[in-house]
Amino acid sequence: MTPKPVDPHQLRAALEAVHPWLAGADDRPDRSALAAAVRLSLRTLAQDAPGRSVEVRVPPFAAVQCVTGPRHTRGTPPNVVETDARTWLELACGMVTWFEAVDRGRVTASGNRADLATHLPLLRL
Numbered sequence: 001m002t003p004k005p006v007d008p009h010q011l012r013a014a015l016e017a018v019h020p021w022l023a024g025a026d027d028r029p030d031r032s033a034l035a036a037a038v039r040l041s042l043r044t045l046a047q048d049a050p051g052r053s054v055e056v057r058v059p060p061f062a063a064v065q066c067v068t069g070p071r072h073t074r075g076t077p078p079n080v081v082e083t084d085a086r087t088w089l090e091l092a093c094g095m096v097t098w099f100e101a102v103d104r105g106r107v108t109a110s111g112n113r114a115d116l117a118t119h120l121p122l123l124r125l
Contacts, residue, residue, distance in 0.1 A: 005047060006040055006043050006044045006047055008123075011040045011041065011044055011122070011123060012125075014033070014037040014040045014041070015037055015040075015041065015089065015092065015093055015123060015125055016125065017029060017033045017036075017037065018033055018034060018037045018089055019125050021086075022086065022089055022090055022093065022095060023095075034061070034085055035061050035062075037085075037089055038058050038061040038062055038085050038088060038089065039061060039062045041088065041089065041092040041123075042056060042058060042061075042062050042063070042064045042088075043064065044092075044122050044123075045064060045066055045092075045116070045119060045120075045122060046065065046066045048119060048122065049066045049067050049116075049119045050066065050068065051065070051066055051067045051068035051069055051071075052065040052066075052069075052071040053065075053066075053067050053068065053069030053070055053071065053079055053113050054066055054067040054069075054077070054079040054080070054111070054113050054114055054116075055077040055079065055080050055081070056081045056082075057080065057081065057082040057083075058082075058083060058084070058085055058088045059082070059084075061085060065077075066119075067079075067113055067116075067119075069113050077111070078110075078111045078113075079110070079111030079112070079114040080108075080109070080110050080111060080114060081107060081109045081114050081116060082108050083101070083106060083107040083108070084106070087101055087106040087107060091107075091116075091120050091121065092120065092121055092122045092123065093122075093123060093124065093125045094120070094121030094123075094124040094125070095125075097117070097120075098115070098116055098117035098120055099117065
């Protein structure tokens, strides 16, 4: 079953709700706002970069498979990207580049296809 396409207005609203926190405000957004922003942005990535060769994980909120290439079906995927919610949302909004996040150790990326540089940012705020 194909997931329902992400409404760009809904994505923008979810990211704008957490943007003050990403920009340095002290108040962390409530868990539901943070979860919505992570889940919608990950779904957008999967929609924009369809495929099943890379698994992108943002625990504890969500994980998606994306990027064209060989499909993974069993065990640990060979191409995995994992990061925290704040870093993921900063990447999604263009507040940090893929290369900066990887160089600073804020993203772990294993596998030769685990490079999302050409797919980010999803939406600049």
